[in-house]
Amino acid sequence: MSGVVPYLIRAYCDWIEDSGLTPHVLVNCEKNGTLVPEGLAKEGKIVLNISSSATVGRAITNDSISFKARFNGKSQQVIVPCDAVLTIYAQENGEGMFFDKPEAPSQEAKKPNLTILD
DSSP states (O other): OOOSHHHHHHHHHHHHHHTTOOEEEEEETTSTTOBOOTTOOBTTEEEEEOOTTTOEEEEEOSSEEEEEEEETTEEEEEEEEGGGEEEEEETTTOOEEEOOOOOOOOHHHHSOOOOOOO
16 A cells, blocks of 8 residues: 555645645655755755746656756756655645654564553
């Protein structure tokens, strides 16, 4: 079963644009498979405008967000794995959603907590 995050990204993106606002995503650039313009990330993160008017060929699949956009006057390909998206929000009012990344449970957490009853 695939995760819910790609579906939420698509839904929020549509909702934000249908509301006449501009969808932005905050991306963790350190995730494998992330392709963003060099030199624009700060502290390993970048904010990208993913509106249909700012991108060309935007595709939000179950694996990634991909599109072409202009950065410093130069068209560049962008690929963001869905698990690298930290939040999606409307630039104008901040409405959106954070995506918590659950950590893998430790072996300690998997042990049952049983009590003997008399």
